[in-house]
Amino acid sequence: MLIETYTSNWIKDFTDIKSEIENGLHGFDYIIEHVGSTAVPNLHSKPIIDIDIIYSKKTDFVKIKSGLEKIGYYHNGNQGIKDRDVFKRNGKLTNKILDIVKHHLYVCPIDSLALERHILTRNFLRKNEWARIKYQQMKYELAEQANQDKKVYAELKELNINDFIDSIIEVEKRTHRMKCE
Numbered sequence: 180m181l182i183e184t185y186t187s188n189w190i191k192d193f194t195d196i197k198s199e200i201e202n203g204l205h206g207f208d209y210i211i212e213h214v215g216s217t218a219v220p221n222l223h224s225k226p227i228i229d230i231d232i233i234y235s236k237k238t239d240f241v242k243i244k245s246g247l248e249k250i251g252y253y254h255n256g257n258q259g260i261k262d263r264d265v266f267k268r269n270g271k272l273t274n275k276i277l278d279i280v281k282h283h284l285y286v287c288p289i290d291s292l293a294l295e296r297h298i299l300t301r302n303f304l305r306k307n308e309w310a311r312i313k314y315q316q317m318k319y320e321l322a323e324q325a326n327q328d329k330k331v332y333a334e335l336k337e338l339n340i341n342d343f344i345d346s347i348i349e350v351e352k353r354t355h356r357m358k359c360e
Contacts, residue, residue, distance in 0.1 A: 181322040181332055182315075183226050189217035192280045193228050199276050200232070200284075203250035207242050209234050214297035215283070216318075219304045223315050225329075228282040231297055235289045240264070243286055251277060252284065262291035299351040300344055310347055317343065 193213040200211060215229025216222050234240055244254055244264075251272030255265040266284040268277060287294035304311045317340055325331035 181225060181325070181327045181329060182223050182318055184223050185221050187220075189224075189226070189228060192282075193217070193230065195276045196228060196230060196280055196282055199250065199274060200230075200247070204232075204243060204246040207246060208236070208239055209243055212298065214301050216304075216314075218301050219311060222304060222311050223318070226281060228280060229297070230282055230284050231294055232284070232286045233289055233291075233294060234286070237288070240286065240288070247284075247286075250274065260293050263287050263293035296344070296348060299348045303347045303351045307347075314340070314343065 190213070197211050197213075210233040212218075212231045212233060213228065214231050215227070216224030217226070217228050232243060234243055244266075247266050248254070248269075251269050251274060252266040253269040255267050257263055258265050264286045266286060285293070285297075304314060318336070321335045321339060322332055325335055
């Protein structure tokens with residue numbers, strides 16, 4: 180099955196990956212966030228840990244990129260999404276955690292809209308059970324339509340779930356603005 184039942188192991192997986200990344204980025208200025216569906220308790224998901232490394236100064240990106248390369252990642256560009264750089268394992272260095280636990284690794288400046296989207300979506304789904312349940316149902320329906328094919332699922336998700344995500348992000352932004360006023 181493409182979508183798996185939620186497991187708290189995903190939190191441990193994130194913590195393990197974060198620890199390995201921190202070893203490679205020791206002394207740099209950054210924040211690491213667990214984002215995506217595996218970061219939302221009780222949300223069934225593809226078992227892939229999504230991670231954002233966040234930096235504040237442009238010069239920090241070069242340092243982070245170099246640190247990630249030293250622990251076996253390569254920079255794979257932004258894949259069409261502004262201010263969200265993708266890093267993948269290069270297969271040259273081995274690491275018992277980074278090579279086994281499936282994950283997507285992104286590096287974003289603190290003012291990145293892609294980062295904001297990740298954080299707002301995660302936070303809204305954590306706080307609103309109705310939204311988590313609806314999102315989960317949509318994911319199962321799309322996985323079924325895709326015949327459990329990862330590539331087809333990703334395409335369907337892009338086409339069908341963005342409006343839902345956009346609507347919950349707008350609610351989260353409004354709520355945040357109201358708290359700040």
